Amino acid sequence: MFWNEERLKWYFIASVYTKYHKNMANVLKSIIPKGESLMDLGSGPALLSLELKDYFKEILAIDFDESVISLLNKKIEKENIKNFKAYSFDCYDEKLFLNFSKKDNILFSHFGKIEEYFSYFKNFFNKRMIIIRNDIEKNIVYNKDKDTIQDITNYLEKLNINYKIYRQNFEFGQPLLDEEEAIYYLKKWYKENYIKLLSNIKDIDYFYNGIRYTKYYCKPKSTAIVIVKKEDLDEKI
Numbered sequence: 001m002f003w004n005e006e007r008l009k010w011y012f013i014a015s016v017y018t019k020y021h022k023n024m025a026n027v028l029k030s031i032i033p034k035g036e037s038l039m040d041l042g043s044g045p046a047l048l049s050l051e052l053k054d055y056f057k058e059i060l061a062i063d064f065d066e067s068v069i070s071l072l073n074k075k076i077e078k079e080n081i082k083n084f085k086a087y088s089f090d091c092y093d094e095k096l097f098l099n100f101s102k103k104d105n106i107l108f109s110h111f112g113k114i115e116e117y118f119s120y121f122k123n124f125f126n127k128r129m130i131i132i133r134n135d136i137e138k139n140i141v142y143n144k145d146k147d148t149i150q151d152i153t154n155y156l157e158k159l160n161i162n163y164k165i166y167r168q169n170f171e172f173g174q175p176l177l178d179e180e181e182a183i184y185y186l187k188k189w190y191k192e193n194y195i196k197l198l199s200n201i202k203d204i205d206y207f208y209n210g211i212r213y214t215k216y217y218c219k220p221k222s223t224a225i226v227i228v229k230k231e232d233l234d235e236k237i
Helices: 005-018 020-031 047-051 066-078 114-121 149-158 179-200 230-234
Strands: 037-041 058-063 084-088 103-109 125-134 164-171 174-176 201-208 211-217 220-229
Touching: 005 020, 005 047, 005 174, 005 201, 020 047, 020 164, 020 220, 037 047, 047 103, 058 066, 066 084, 114 125, 114 149, 125 149, 125 230, 149 220, 174 179, 174 201, 179 201, 179 211, 220 230
Parallel strands: 037 058, 037 103, 058 084, 103 125
Antiparallel strands: 125 220, 164 220, 174 211, 201 211
């Protein structure tokens, strides 16, 4: 599984400190009308969808990782979020189509390969497919096995599918306890290249859940949101 206790800890605090998911939610609010429904496939801890809980009338989060969904359901119960449901389920299990109904919007945020999910889910939403990916060239992307936004737009253009793209750049760096954890973090994610990134570490004095963080790894995140409307797909089917 991708998620573990360490990664979740880093992810949660980075989201709170940088307000990254709140910023991304605000972009989506400017694109999608209020009061619709949303299915978040491969949601992970669903931090983006949680920021949208008061904007959509209904949100369904689905992820294969049972431990992450368990954490998400505890948060939903604790905060008494009535319009948000989360289930552990294999997104490519055919029973998905039987167990869950279509929503107005289907969200793929940093999810899989478009060659696999686009055709599979193209009939499983009512209004829009929302795709969020890193907006970076393939030759410099950290994980070369993942799609970039260029891969996605190239795929859609090859199929003559109309789409709209919205680009943004928000800070999504990492608060860290001290210099020791900062070096550990960089080595873990960037291996031998970590030395080149030490200059991106700055001093902070930040408390999260009663714990003091004294270092911050600065990292702007360039992403793009691609919107494919159902009506444009229907013309091609």
